[in-house]
Amino acid sequence: MSDPSVLIERAKAGDKRALGRLLTLLEELNADNAWILERLSSEGGRAHVVGITGMPGAGKSTLISRLVRAFRDMSYKVAVISIDPTSPISSGSIMGDRLRMQEHATDPGVFIRSVTNRGILGGVSLAALAMIEAFDVMGYDKIIVETVGVGQSETDIMNVADTIVVLTMPGAGDDVQALKAGVFEIGDVYVVNKSDRPDAAKTYEYMLFVAEKEALGRGGSWRPAVVKTSAALGLGIRELAETINRHFSYVLESGEKERRLIARRTHLVRLVAARLLLQSLSEVMEGERERVGKVVRDMRGFYDEAMRIVRLTGKRLVE
Amino acid sequence: MQSPRTTRRIKVLVAKVGLDGHDRGAKVIARALRDAGFEVVYTGLRQTIDQVVAAAIQEDVDIIGINQHEGSHFHIARKLLQKLEESGAGDIPVVMGGSIPLVDVEPLRAMGVKEVFLPGTPIAEIVKRLEEIASERKHLAPRAKG
């Protein structure tokens, strides 16, 4: 079964093996198989994409596992896209986040897929964006995208999700770094996890303040919500699921859904374009290595050299 | 800047089945394969056969690697291969490693286990063999390999 059309049909009929293979094709998006995504996307746009981000150690995977259970209890079909970091040395990776969610592996209404962040413009890779489109068509109601909790990816998630959930934990409110990183500016729902810890109340108060402040600066009538959970003990999970659903209702009613869908797909096109550009750039650089090597000896004319490379890249692309 | 090419890497599921808690080998292998450029999905301890098969299918891995130190390798192999077949994933090759007596290696292969790695097998050898196994099934895969 290697014909993509057959895979699509089988996946629609609930064949997980076919869906798994289809996702692999989408990881390899190229000019020849772009039609697959075209066909899928023409039927999609219905699902609720929930982006979850947060600092390492905040208990993201455990929380997601609990959330999957809560959504399943509400009879939703759930897909999880878990983005794992790539080793900078070998470009290999260990996808360990799945480990936390393996209890759901055999649930017919759950599909968990790990993708690696291949280092292209932010944490949410092109592959993940393409997979969202596939899960959507295959009838998954909730598509949870988990991103690596560091750096660029927090803001990257804005381009992806209908609902952005930002996970914090006690002590995090005092973290100036987190503030600087802009983590606290993007959430639709904030979660204070590990709320069984004694210092949780303070963080909760702080997050309420952050949410309050943000509500002023934003358009629309949604006020960022703050939910206390303890993923380890299973507390506050149902409330979180309900809050996320409430936000989705808002997104649907306010017309925001359409806007976010367009933003997501625009970002996908941008990533495809960026990849093509970088591909050409790499090829051009390879061809011009000797010449560039000479220029950089004394760095004379390096800027013009860079511009020349850009022109060559453009030319190559057009060809 | 990292290479923008989306070279498909070999994706391996490293799993521990049942109650066996000896995870030193599984973890060393997972890390070594990562360092060799593989994509490794690690499921953690105490997995049932059904969970392993579900993970292999959802992740669409190229190879399933079972590490075990308990002595139940025949039982695991038999059930795993059968379950894969039933789930339409009989084409995913299974390799095993761990405390397996030499005399059991041939019978395991005869059952359909693609390769058996005994303790002390150099990682380089394991990597090479997995690459061979993955490329053998290239023609089966719809994916474009880089």
Place this chain on the structure above:
Amino acid sequence: MADLYSEEAKEEIRRALKKWEEQVLPEWLSRMPEREEQFTTLSGIPLKRIYTPLDLKDHDYLQKLGFPGEYPFTRGIHATMYRARLWTMRMFSGFGGPEETNERLKMLIRAGETGLSLAFDNATLVGVDPDDPLAEGSIGIVGVSVPTLVDMEVVFKDINLGEVTTNMTINPPAPVLLSFYVTVAERQGVPYDKIGGTIQNDPLKEFIAQKTYVFPPEAAVKIAVDVMEWSVKNLPKWNPVSISGYHIREAGATAVQELAFTLADGIEYVRQLRARGMDIDEFAPRLSFFFDSHINFFEEIAKFRAARRMWAKIMKEWFGARKPRSMWMRFHVQTAGCSLYPQQPWINIVRTAIEALAAVLGGCQSLHTNSFDEPFRVPSEFAAKIALRTQQIIAHETGVADVIDPLAGSYFVEWLTDEVEERAWKYIDKIERMGGMLEAVKKGFPQREVEEASYRFQKEVEEKKRIIVGVNEYREEESEDVRKVPLLEFDQQEVERRQIERVRKVRASRDQERWSRALEELERAAERGENVVPYVLRAVKAYATLGEIMGALKRVYGTYAEPPYY
């Protein structure tokens, strides 16, 4: 000060050494270059070419060594050591069903073994019954299956529990297995104060290494401390914990990590027991330890000696112990299973012999020697006998047991003992700053350290920085002989069927009313935070199974799954 060398003497040695290094050595080095630029122990401790009195910094004999049976016990915990009584030759055994294990135990007693040691299968180790789906295909393989009181009775059929001591390697289900054992003894007419042996009951190392955890760290420690507290008050001859470095080492830790993490585990248990209002001298004499003996000979000996000295200091100076017995570190040793390989398996006999020798020179109280077929499966009778005979040769033929701590005073051994100790203290400091081992485990600190060390070792082997005979050097095509290694054979499927049948029979034939009340009371007691052991004991007597009792405890305490550490 009882320093062995005066400043003048040292100065003289220093001058002579300098002369040797400048006038003698260079010529040799140019003619015969050394094999390595830097030799290191298996734990990566860099070694010098030669050790002299100059390497013994502040080596106050009385403070650092003293005499056997006296603080700081570096030279041994007993004044007479093996001259009076040899170490206990305690061979870990158990496989299949209770019937098979009962036969094996009786064989070992006939062969001259002096202490029993029970290995349990994976289902028993994590506290599930043989008919649990996760247990399928594993019953009786790595040890004996003991899911009910009836099974324990069969294991010890015709063995008088008042005459043997038994070690039980069991952790989360420790209260259950202890209750099985105590009840069997009781029914044999053996009073509580005659029941001797050890239960491993060390949950912290489960998170670091062995991975047969069930409950989350906090609850796991609470239950283990329940067992310790109950045992100290009811079973005067019983060791209610065996604080284990063995598994930590087998998971890939260095000797220093093994030592440091084991002591830190011990410190945590001591604090927990004291927090229950117990006096240090009431329980400390009952704490016992369990170490690995790996192949790097001198490092292991140094580790054992340092361990004794450090524990004595911790007990005396940190916790104010007064009785010398409280300061004794009594330990069992097992030779390193992870040092054995399936390639040319007979040479494992040699490795084991060397490791056993290190354990004896290190002053262990009891010893298990691995069988050469360990890399394949549970030992055959033939292989187990060779392993036991290895100990008997060391004890009776080599003469190493005739003088106490014979390596003391070796400049190298004393230096290495100090070095291992110093490195271990650094780890302990770090763990103390995290708030103790329970906190460190929750943070994943020792877990990460062990994973790193294990990966480092593997890379060294790959790069042939460490030579392992028959594995990455001196390799051979596997000969037909290897295929003929006589392995233990038993009908596993039959054992599994029999065990499932028995557990079902026990469930069907008990007094259901009494059984459900006992489980109910256990659950309530656990909720109230009481010591669970008396309630477990009552449930066991009402024929509740291992899986049922663990199930009740899981409902109250929850379960644990390991997060990924990378």
